Amino acid sequence: MKPCSARCSFCSENLRKTDGGASASRLRPPPDYFDGLSHALSALRGVPLSWSLSGLETSDDANWMLRLLRTLAASESDGPVVENRVLYTNGAGFAGSQGEVLRRALQSFGMSWLELSRHHHEGAVNQAIMRFRPEIAVADQAVFEHTARQLADAVALRLVCILQRGGIAQPQEVAAYLSWARQCGAGTVVFREFSRLDESYRDNATARYLRAQRVSMDALLAACLDDPEVSRGWSLESLTEGYYFWNLRLRTENGLTVVFESADYGAMHERHATGDVYKLVYFADGQLCAGWEPGHDVLLDTRTMESGGHD
Numbered sequence: 001m002k003p004c005s006a007r008c009s010f011c012s013e014n015l016r017k018t019d020g021g022a023s024a025s026r027l028r029p030p031p032d033y034f035d036g037l038s039h040a041l042s043a044l045r046g047v048p049l050s051w052s053l054s055g056l057e058t059s060d061d062a063n064w065m066l067r068l069l070r071t072l073a074a075s076e077s078d079g080p081v082v083e084n085r086v087l088y089t090n091g092a093g094f095a096g097s098q099g100e101v102l103r104r105a106l107q108s109f110g111m112s113w114l115e116l117s118r119h120h121h122e123g124a125v126n127q128a129i130m131r132f133r134p135e136i137a138v139a140d141q142a143v144f145e146h147t148a149r150q151l152a153d154a155v156a157l158r159l160v161c162i163l164q165r166g167g168i169a170q171p172q173e174v175a176a177y178l179s180w181a182r183q184c185g186a187g188t189v190v191f192r193e194f195s196r197l198d199e200s201y202r203d204n205a206t207a208r209y210l211r212a213q214r215v216s217m218d219a220l221l222a223a224c225l226d227d228p229e230v231s232r233g234w235s236l237e238s239l240t241e242g243y244y245f246w247n248l249r250l251r252t253e254n255g256l257t258v259v260f261e262s263a264d265y266g267a268m269h270e271r272h273a274t275g276d277v278y279k280l281v282y283f284a285d286g287q288l289c290a291g292w293e294p295g296h297d298v299l300l301d302t303r304t305m306e307s308g309g310h311d
């Protein structure tokens with residue numbers, strides 16, 4: 001896999017813990033990555049879970065993505081019991097020469113929905129945030145919109161917007177983003193706050209960006225609800241409190257589902273420290289871990305084929 005086609009300053013893969021360790025974005029898979037993945041999946045036989053496909057940009061390498069989907073699909077006959085299948089993407093590969101092949105692969109895989117990142121409804125503003133590399137076609141607004149509509153025809157589409165200064169930060173911008181998202185074919189829009197970090201993170205450029213550019217979800221949501229021009233016709237659907245996140249789900253009068261979501265990494269670390277397993281992460285280096293830190297809470301190391309305990 002290559003470095004991501006975008007270079008978002010807030011990319012959580014570049015966060016580093018003060019107690020050391022590699023950042024996930026720097027891990028590169030060994031040649032036998034898919035053998036290791038198959039092995040890890042067979043060890044999860046009967047475990048109920050959902051596929052959550054993220055990490056760098058899977059669609060940047062079409063052959064890699066096709067092989068990943070084939071490996072996961074093959075495991076479903078004698079591996080984990082899969083509820084939802086979700087891919088997180090910036091859309092780059094779907095706008096490339098293999099876009100159609102990838103779209104068809106999403107359908108035959110039975111993707112439940114796609115989470116497509118775009119952090120502003122104007123191309124230039126989005127590019128200032130996502131900083132796609134020069135040759136990446138999806139940076140262009142018209143290309144993105146066309147690609148999003150093609151994807152929406154293939155699979156349920158959620159547009160994901162990370163709130164931030166210089167991006168979506170005000171109620172009027174929320175309203176403009178929502179009407180643009182509908183035109184792109186999205187059935188759902190997710191507004192996410194920057195994750196709240198605890199003191200266990202190193203003060204690197206990513207952590208500083210999160211601090212400086214943060215937009216408070218609570219304040220923005222309250223401002224939207226107070227502004228009839230923005231929230232007229234919204235109906236509240238549900239409020240979910242997860243183990244380290246909460247989200248409020250509502251519906252606009254023209255049928256768009258809107259989710260406001262916030263996550264607290266401090267709460268997540270507290271839960272993970274209990275030793276209970278809340279999530280399974282298969283890293284590019286072939287380790288299956290119970291959290292987002294490479295080399296920590298290793299459950300299975302497919303490089304050595306030995307099971308490990310908590311460290």
Ligand code: SF4
Nearest residue numbers: 004006008011056090
């Ligand atoms: S698109 Fe996602 S993986 Fe790529 S740099 Fe942005 S946040 Fe990171």
